[in-house]
Amino acid sequence: MKILLTCTSIDERERNETDHDSHYPLGLAYLQSCVEKYKSFQEVETHFLNNVCWDECFNKLKNEMKNFNPDVVGISIMTHSRVSSFRFIDYIIKEYPEVKIVLGGIHPTIMWEQIVNKYKNAVVVIGEGEITFGELLECYEKNSPIGEVAGIAYHDGQKIVSTPERDLIDNLDILPFPKHDLFLFEGKTVANLLTSRGCPFKCNFCVLDHVSLKKVRYRSAKNVADEVEEILKMCPSVRNIWLHDDAFMINKKLTMEICDEIIKRDIKTTFTCSARFRPVSEELVKKMEQAGFNHVLFGLESGADNVMRGMRKGITKNHIRYAVSLFAKSNIKTTVFLIAGLPGETKETVKETINFVQELQNINYLFYDDIGVCAIYPGAEIYDISKESKMVVPGYGVINDDYWLTDGDVPVYELENTHKQLLEWKEEIRDGVSFFRMMISPKNFLQQRKIIPSILSYSWKFNFLLKQPSINILAKYNLVDEVIYSFFTNEREKLIEKFSTIVESEMVEEILKNLTNKEKKKFINDYKQQRTIDKEVLSEWKDIISNMSENSINGKSKENDVEVALKMANVAAKTAHKKANPRLKVITR
Numbered sequence: 391m392k393i394l395l396t397c398t399s400i401d402e403r404e405r406n407e408t409d410h411d412s413h414y415p416l417g418l419a420y421l422q423s424c425v426e427k428y429k430s431f432q433e434v435e436t437h438f439l440n441n442v443c444w445d446e447c448f449n450k451l452k453n454e455m456k457n458f459n460p461d462v463v464g465i466s467i468m469t470h471s472r473v474s475s476f477r478f479i480d481y482i483i484k485e486y487p488e489v490k491i492v493l494g495g496i497h498p499t500i501m502w503e504q505i506v507n508k509y510k511n512a513v514v515v516i517g518e519g520e521i522t523f524g525e526l527l528e529c530y531e532k533n534s535p536i537g538e539v540a541g542i543a544y545h546d547g548q549k550i551v552s553t554p555e556r557d558l559i560d561n562l563d564i565l566p567f568p569k570h571d572l573f574l575f576e577g578k579t580v581a582n583l584l585t586s587r588g589c590p591f592k593c594n595f596c597v598l599d600h601v602s603l604k605k606v607r608y609r610s611a612k613n614v615a616d617e618v619e620e621i622l623k624m625c626p627s628v629r630n631i632w633l634h635d636d637a638f639m640i641n642k643k644l645t646m647e648i649c650d651e652i653i654k655r656d657i658k659t660t661f662t663c664s665a666r667f668r669p670v671s672e673e674l675v676k677k678m679e680q681a682g683f684n685h686v687l688f689g690l691e692s693g694a695d696n697v698m699r700g701m702r703k704g705i706t707k708n709h710i711r712y713a714v715s716l717f718a719k720s721n722i723k724t725t726v727f728l729i730a731g732l733p734g735e736t737k738e739t740v741k742e743t744i745n746f747v748q749e750l751q752n753i754n755y756l757f758y759d760d761i762g763v764c765a766i767y768p769g770a771e772i773y774d775i776s777k778e779s780k781m782v783v784p785g786y787g788v789i790n791d792d793y794w795l796t797d798g799d800v801p802v803y804e805l806e807n808t809h810k811q812l813l814e815w816k817e818e819i820r821d822g823v824s825f826f827r828m829m830i831s832p833k834n835f836l837q838q839r840k841i842i843p844s845i846l847s848y849s850w851k852f853n854f855l856l857k858q859p860s861i862n863i864l865a866k867y868n869l870v871d872e873v874i875y876s877f878f879t880n881e882r883e884k885l886i887e888k889f890s891t892i893v894e895s896e897m898v899e900e901i902l903k904n905l906t907n908k909e910k911k912k913f914i915n916d917y918k919q920q921r922t923i924d925k926e927v928l929s930e931w932k933d934i935i936s937n938m939s940e941n942s943i944n945g946k947s948k949e950n951d952v953e954v955a956l957k958m959a960n961v962a963a964k965t966a967h968k969k970a971n972p973r974l975k976v977i978t979r
């Protein structure tokens with residue numbers, strides 16, 4: 391039996407990512423390795439076509455249908471790629487009606503009923519696919535009925551059938567490593583890996599609980615290190631391994647064990663991971679640095695208390711300050727993601743976010759270019775709220791489940807504010823926190839000027855944009871000797887202060903060049919006032935950090951983070967969208 395596995399375009403026309411280091415779908419890589427390992431009678435081909443435009447994707451798949459001539463086509467669908475996937479399914483049904491179609495991934499896992507109703511000859515695999523898909527193929531091979539396979543939905547000719555829920559794979563170590571060689575080739579420098587699956591939280595904009603059921607499962611440190619070694623052996627050009635765990639670091643003990651194993655085996659590569667602000671500790675950050683971690687990406691989304699509480703991420707400003715301060719002492723770069731327009735966003739919360747992010751930037755500079763706008767996915771709490779409150783999608787009408795059968799883009803959360811307003815707030819936040827926006831207007835410069843010392847430290851530490859210009863300035867102002875001296879005398883802070891003043895005055899000169907005399911006068915006046923305000927703000931920020939106690943950060947509770955998360959998430963699920971997904975009823979019972 392021949393099986394073609396693929397994912398399809400996100401974008402119909404423009405998307406054409408040429409970055410050969412782009413991330414690849416580990417879900418499909420796991421499916422192929424499982425099918426090959428346990429079902430040796432299969433011939434499998436897997437394609438990664440999310441990152442090309444629709445024409446290229448479609449032509450490739452048309453050729454594959456003709457040349458490879460599969461018996462089964464498996465498509466992995468995200469909400470963003472549903473439109474192109476539906477078109478491909480229509481094509482298969484028309485041109486190859488005898489081919490079996492199996493659909494999986496986050497979108498069909500949530501919208502299985504709608505999809506099976508639309509495609510009566512397709513089977514949806516709900517949730518994790520490794521075991522379910524294998525059993526389904528076995529049925530196809532033996533020509534036996536599929537009704538005994540747990541975790542699927544299909545149309546039996548009369549009605550929609552959903553079989554009993556498939557248990558999550560508890561012991562991830564039993565899985566073969568994902569088939570990286572499908573996506574890794576000589577010259578590729580980034581590989582992807584998962585050390586765990588799932589997240590115990592339920593943020594109001596996220597849909598992950600439908601796959602993970604809020605249960606986190608971990609791999610052993612040994613198993614993870616074995617996979618890392620295999621990747622590096624298979625593709626020696628790989629320099630960085632990107633961990634795509636949903637909640638890496640949530641289990642401190644396991645994170646330490648993974649780091650220890652990497653260190654013990656003397657594995658020479660760097661790691662990037664997505665992570666939570668909590669729990670962290672000095673010991674953990676040091677260990678991660680030692681193991682080769684060089685970049686950690688956090689999801690903050692908003693810096694406003696109200697919006698953060700509504701999101702239910704289970705973190706407070708003090709957790710965030712603490713984590714950012716710990717990483718500031720390391721050589722690990724931190725990125726903190728933001729989303730404009732979450733529930734509760736107002737012009738005040740936008741300002742609060744800018745202020746808080748600047749406070750963090752002052753602790754350890756965070757680099758921003760673009761930021762996200764709150765999008766609505768089926769299965770997210772904000773989707774249910776939008777439906778109940780009859781949110782209107784421009785050009786469509788009141789949102790309902792039928793929306794996901796249209797060609798429409800993933801909509802943004804317009805229940806409280808218009809799309810135009812959300813885009814304006816996104817730009818306002820970028821003006822306040824993005825390095826690239828700093829010099830585009832006197833207003834932005836004044837807003838960001840207090841962060842200059844931090845930007846300079848970051849530039850030097852991570853060889854960032856300002857490094858070369860600052861070397862030129864050092865030469866111009868004869869500061870080279872002082873830099874060398876500061877290395878021996880521990881007077882780095884003083885030097886940065888002096889250096890920042892020079893850089894700032896160069897920036898001010900640059901701004902003045904483009905202003906009329908009247909504007910110059912106003913700017914000089916505003917600049918004087920801003921310096922006084924900034925002095926106070928910086929001193930407030932300093933006080934906050936020095937007054938942070940261990941209790942205010944980690945709480946007095948003896949519960950660990952996973953327990954706290956589960957409590958919060960269960961409350962959320964009970965009140966929110968358990969109707970939308972029967973799988974959730976199981977976990978909230």
Ligand code: B12
Pocket residue numbers: 397400412413414415416417418420421440441463464465466467468469470492493494495496497515517518519520523584588596597598601634635636767768
């Ligand atoms: C790594 C990752 C990426 C990577 C790689 C994407 C990729 N093509 O795999 C990058 C960085 C490129 C990425 C980008 C985006 N991502 Co992303 N990403 C993830 C992340 C963190 C991990 C994916 C993963 O490896 N999962 C682990 C594997 C084992 O699980 P899986 O993929 O779900 O597959 C299993 C099952 O679903 C099933 N299955 C899947 N496909 C199929 C097919 C068949 C035939 C069968 C039988 C079974 C089956 O079996 C698999 C094995 O168990 C997920 C979160 C998550 N945990 O899924 C978000 C996630 C998938 N991303 C998301 C989003 C929104 C995006 C973006 C659209 C963001 C943006 N605004 O640009 C872009 C899309 C652009 C693109 N080119 O793909 C959302 C999807 C929401 C939705 N409803 O569609 C998620 C769920 C994050 C979230 N918490 O909301 N992403």
Ligand code: SF4
Pocket residue numbers: 589590591592593596597598636637689703
């Ligand atoms: S922390 Fe929130 S956004 Fe991140 S995976 Fe968990 S539920 Fe989703």
